[in-house]
Amino acid sequence: MSAAAVDERVYEELQALEAIFAPDIVIKREDGVPKSVEINVLPSTGDKSDEQYVRLTLEVYLTPEYPDSSPKVIMRNPRGLDDRILSCIQSDIEDKLLENIGHLIVYELIEMVRECLTQCNLPRGQCVICLHGFVKGDVFIKTPCFHYFHSQCLSKHFIAGKKYYEEEIDKLPTWQKIEAKPYQQTCPVCRSTVQFNVDELKKAPPPVESIDAQPFHLTDEIRAMQERMAALMAHQLARGGVIGVGDTEPPPLIITDPADQEEPKSSTSGTQNAPKPETSSSVRATGNSNASVAPASPTRPPYRGPYRGFNRRGKPGRRGRGGSR
Incomplete structure (x- = not known):
């Protein structure tokens, strides 16, 4: 058009x-x-x-x-x-x-x-920090990214975040401490950078719903959920998917090859006189014709063909440009 x-x-x-x-x-x-x-x-x-x-x-x-x-x-x-x-x-x-x-x-x-x-110029939903809603009488704050929190809740979030940051920085070596970026306040929802005066936020009263909220008591529903979560935790610990309680360091990572998980097949004849396969780290390619070559894996036969990249003298190296093949 x-x-x-x-x-x-x-x-x-x-x-x-x-x-x-x-x-x-x-x-x-x-x-x-x-x-x-x-x-x-x-x-x-x-x-x-x-x-x-x-x-x-x-x-x-x-x-x-x-x-x-x-x-x-x-x-x-x-x-x-x-x-x-x-x-x-x-x-x-x-x-x-x-x-x-x-x-x-x-x-x-x-x-x-x-x-x-x-x-309807009042934020709907809940404060993601305390999980209480916004009602008349609450003192809340709006971030530049249009997310809402009770002022006192946001101050507690920033204080806890800065404390955790300082604890993690203390664990680093000196050279990493020098290069580390300073603590920066972020929005709890979208992680956008924000800047608020924590001392002013702390002066706000607590959420209205938290004042009138009933004291917590363990219900049958919560107890059943705890049992399900405990069973899931035990299953993950048994499979090595979760760091155990009290561990100060993560478990070491073990990098394995799928072939390492397979057991070598046993042979019914000549097993007593068969030589043990050597690892690749113990054998190096040399010009000696008697040098043995390690197999790639216990189940894969050794490679007996010619090796590319060796010159006519039997030494490892690149063939010269224009050299004979």
Whole structure:
């Protein structure tokens, strides 16, 4: 489709979108023909950008017949939104498209999604550190990568991480300590580099749900799970797949060849007078014709053919360029 075939109303709409949402909006074109509109939608919080706890990327793919046919809308990279809210937003988008066939709809879609995010501007799910949810009264923090944690939980995570880092550094030799990189705070979810004041985070109160939480007691379900995990641990220890409790060093690695696992076949005749095969490390190739050659493995016969790479004098080396073969 050429640029001349595009409805003039589409160009006017795109110009208006660029004027309103620049530089947050990206309009992709091919040969001058607009193909899609992409924008990061955030809740409306005025000038308080640090209180924008949810977000998503909205992509609107324009069909060749747009606006006479509905565009294709995709939501990507949601942050702070659970599946229930995303399903509601998707349902509202589909209803909006059906009701406005033949009309320019991109701006209305963006504003509708923004309004939905404003109404649910509170992170959903759980804090991955304490596993408690976010409720009214909690003091939590948002990372630049849009992940959420209770402030006190995040401070404990950073303190424990730095302690573990220092313990591991103490085990290294001096030359490795000099080359080691300094401790860096990272997001517990995506491992992105972050920077927070731990002393300020420690001042926050604990999660509200942790205060009213019932004391832990061992239930039959937990006891059954412990038994299953203990059986699995014993099985892995028996197979050598887990380092035992109390080991200060990992077990040594033994590199074996599949042929080493096979036992040599016994012969019914001449077993007493048969010479023992020598290892490859005890035999070296020399110019002496009486030198023995070690077999490649106990079950493989020794190689008796000519060796490439030996010159006419019987010494190992490369044959000269242009030499006779």
